[in-house]
Amino acid sequence: MNSVLIKNANIVNEGTIFKGDIYIENGIFKEIASHISAKSDHVQIIDAEGKYLIPGVIDDQVHFREPGLTHKANIATESKAAVAGGITSFIEMPNTVPQTTTIEKLEEKFEIAAKTSYANYSFMFGGTNDNLEEIRKVDKKNVAGLKLFLGSSTGNMLVDNPEVLEKIFASTDLLISVHCEDEQTIRDNTKKYKEQYGEDIPIELHPIIRSEEACYLSSSKAIELAKKTGARLHVFHLSTAKETDLFTNKIPLKEKKITAEVCIHHLWFSDADYKEKGTLIKWNPAVKTSKDREALFEALLDDRLDVIATDHAPHTAEEKDNVYTKAPSGGPLVQHALTAMLEFYHQGKISLEKIVEKMCHNPAILFQVHKRGYIKEGYFADAVLVDLNDPWTVTKDNILYKCGWSPFEETTFKSRITHTFVNGGLVYENSRFYDVKLAQRLTFDR
Known part of the structure; x- marks a missing residue:
């Protein structure tokens, strides 16, 4: 070399x-x-x-769709887009097809990445209601951690059995990352609005359906369980002001047992943007109010929130161009995440040093990544x-995602x-x- x-x-x-x-x-x-x-x-x-x-960005939450959903994306295309956006390492989620809920399927993904990825890689192992024995086999030195869907899951990945959930929390010393939305609250809200609107529910109701209450109920329960069992818990993609009060800035990150991240889209967009962007900004958890956005930014700056990530989750334009109940949630972000945060720097909202702390240093600390995330001799x-x-403008011609679109177009x-x-x-x-x-x-x- x-x-x-x-x-x-x-x-x-x-x-x-x-x-x-x-x-x-x-x-x-x-x-x-x-x-x-x-x-x-x-x-x-x-x-x-x-x-x-700056150090290469470490994105702790992406969905690159391989295997099984490669009409949307694959490890090669999305890691290439990530590198163009300054992301040099990623941690990918287990809700692929088949799901990454056995050691065999996990190693198959590592084999794909070894051949095709442009960026450094690791994968989350997925928990279910019935794979505790497989979870116990995971090597914590070579796997990023365990991902549990406590809401908004695909396939059989919703872990909704309280006894199983407590047993998982108590039985592993893997870092546990969670998606927190209360499924029953969402089902009840969806039923209510389907009775009123049918399948074509106005997109503006998305943050009402996937509400603050749904998020807070789930995340507070997860934190309570982590405290009870002593588990190491990381709460993905906070979206509400209310949830930020569940986290502390009283101790250094290295000493925290319970941590949280915020994603680019929850810092950039608000519910006022649904009118223009429609289902292109349909995410789970939902983009909520400008007050939530401001509170998330405040918690990021005062260190209650530890990491900035993308939750990069592409779908085809055709899939997104559907009525509310049929349009999938998620969007592509890795190519534009760092430049979006730098825009906040230009607006005087955050320093360069803080961006590097939250996108490079802190993911390395939180996941204990070996010798990455810093510009240091020996790393x-x-x-x-x-x-x-x-300056440059996002257009169809310079988008690198396989899906070919971005919520940042124009x-x-x-x-x-x-x-x-x-x-x-x-x-x-x-x-x-x-x-x-x-x-x-x-x-x-x-």
Whole structure:
């Protein structure tokens, strides 16, 4: 592998920004200093004058749809889009077809990723009402964690047996990530509005059907159970102001047993956007009010919420272009997540240092990812160069998702990802991909 010398970068890392050089050798950050000279004529030199260098983003929640749903997406297409968006590592969810609820199916996904992924990868193992013995076989050093759907599941992945749920919480020391929405509340609300509107329920009622009450009831129960059993719990995609009060900023992240994330779409959109975007912004949990959005941002900044993720979950345009009850929930986000957060930086809502903390450092801490998420000597050289002043507009022509659409279409971002390095290799540069796949399976210091 060629050595790389990045010169004159504004390096954003561990709460500081400093100008300096980075020398990468054999896929590792070898030296970080104010000035570094090339070691030989074979070093690739990149002048980053005026640009910002951040650690590669770690996205702890994506759905890349492989196997079984590859008409929507696959690991190759979506990891490529992720790399273009500055995401160098991802953790993918188990609700594929077949579901990732046995060790055999888990390893099959690892084999696919080893051959096709552009970004570093790991997978969540899925829990069900009847696979506790399989859960006990999972190697916590080589698998990201356990995913439980406490609402909004596919197939048989809704874990709705309280006795089973408590037994899982008490029987594993895997990190447990949960989707929290109370299924009975949602069923009752759906029935009510179907009686009124039939199948064509107005999309504006989505956050009323998948309500604040449904979210809070489920997440508070999960937290209560985690406290009772001592389980390590991570609550995915918070969407309500009320839920933010369930989490603390009184202790460092490394010491927290109960953590939470917020997703890009819950920070960007509100219920006012349903009129224009329709089912394109139909997600579970639902995008809610502007007050919820403001409270989520506040909790992110004051460290009650620990991680920013995407919940990237593509569907085809044809699938989304349906009446409410038939349009699936989810949308593609990995290509545009970092640039969206940088837009908030330009608006004065968040610092570059905080973005890096929530998208790079904290996922690495929370999942105990081995030697990633930081620009540190001895760490894997996953890194992203950003030009904060190179505007571009999202159009059909530059969308890389297999589904071919984005909820950000026609949005102009002020910042652009110019270079992405994965394990020390330059895999993306100014809209061009190099024909190399340097991705590795993530491992965990547990």
